[in-house]
Amino acid sequence: MSARVLVVDDDLTVRDVVERYLTHAGYRVDVRGDGAAALAAVRADPPDLVVLDLMLPGVDGLEVCRQLRARSSIPVIMLTALGEEEDRVVGLETGADDYVTKPFSPRELVLRIGLVLRRANGSDGLGRSAGSVSDGDLVLDLDGRRATLAGEELVLTTREFDLLAHFLRHPGQVHRRPDLLEQVWGWSFGDQSTVTVHVRRLREKIEADPVHPKRLATVWGVGYRYDPQSGQQ
Numbered sequence: 001m002s003a004r005v006l007v008v009d010d011d012l013t014v015r016d017v018v019e020r021y022l023t024h025a026g027y028r029v030d031v032r033g034d035g036a037a038a039l040a041a042v043r044a045d046p047p048d049l050v051v052l053d054l055m056l057p058g059v060d061g062l063e064v065c066r067q068l069r070a071r072s073s074i075p076v077i078m079l080t081a082l083g084e085e086e087d088r089v090v091g092l093e094t095g096a097d098d099y100v101t102k103p104f105s106p107r108e109l110v111l112r113i114g115l116v117l118r119r120a121n122g123s124d125g126l127g128r129s130a131g132s133v134s135d136g137d138l139v140l141d142l143d144g145r146r147a148t149l150a151g152e153e154l155v156l157t158t159r160e161f162d163l164l165a166h167f168l169r170h171p172g173q174v175h176r177r178p179d180l181l182e183q184v185w186g187w188s189f190g191d192q193s194t195v196t197v198h199v200r201r202l203r204e205k206i207e208a209d210p211v212h213p214k215r216l217a218t219v220w221g222v223g224y225r226y227d228p229q230s231g232q233q
Helices: 012-024 035-044 061-071 085-094 106-120 158-169 177-185 193-206
Strands: 004-008 028-032 049-053 076-081 098-102 132-135 138-141 146-149 152-154 174-176 216-219 223-226
Touching: 004 012, 004 035, 012 028, 012 106, 028 035, 035 049, 035 061, 049 061, 049 106, 061 076, 061 085, 076 085, 076 106, 085 098, 085 193, 098 106, 106 158, 132 158, 138 158, 158 177, 158 193, 158 223, 174 177, 177 193, 177 223, 193 216
Parallel strands: 004 028, 004 049, 049 076, 076 098
Antiparallel strands: 132 138, 138 146, 146 152, 174 223, 216 223
């Protein structure tokens, strides 16, 4: 059965255009015009992905995303105004997996949705084998899309999981932000603060002290490096 996408936007024209393109691409589509209705729809029948406008009447997009993240890891693609970098960063920090800026190409949005769903379902389209990767008490089940730390399950978004898996696959290697955007997000260009925010969120979940990380190290002026802890006492 095809994936079901919930589109949340108070602009009727945007909803109609996105619904038409997604339906043509084979998705089942639900639409809502405000945050409260979106949350009710998710509670009644959780979709496979949510396209969420940042600016909504009543309960805004950020609060919707916060409430979604409090109870699930449903992929969220945020729609933000062009040039509002601060809004994009806040959206990513709140738990959005991806963002598309308005005005946007519906075709681009369809492509982004497909990529996020493939990753959420354990396939990145790059032919990489699944299985599991680990570093001591940090274990990622790539087939089941589950992560545990010291036996406790971690709640990771699709992008957080993919980024952590990439780091664990390449321990000790320095990764530039543009390379991570291309290799993890599949973007040939984009806002590099996306990577920064996701690394910060990962540190909050896998580091004993996120301010002084031991696993996810910053290589100043270059990018990030994953330092394995499995050999340490």
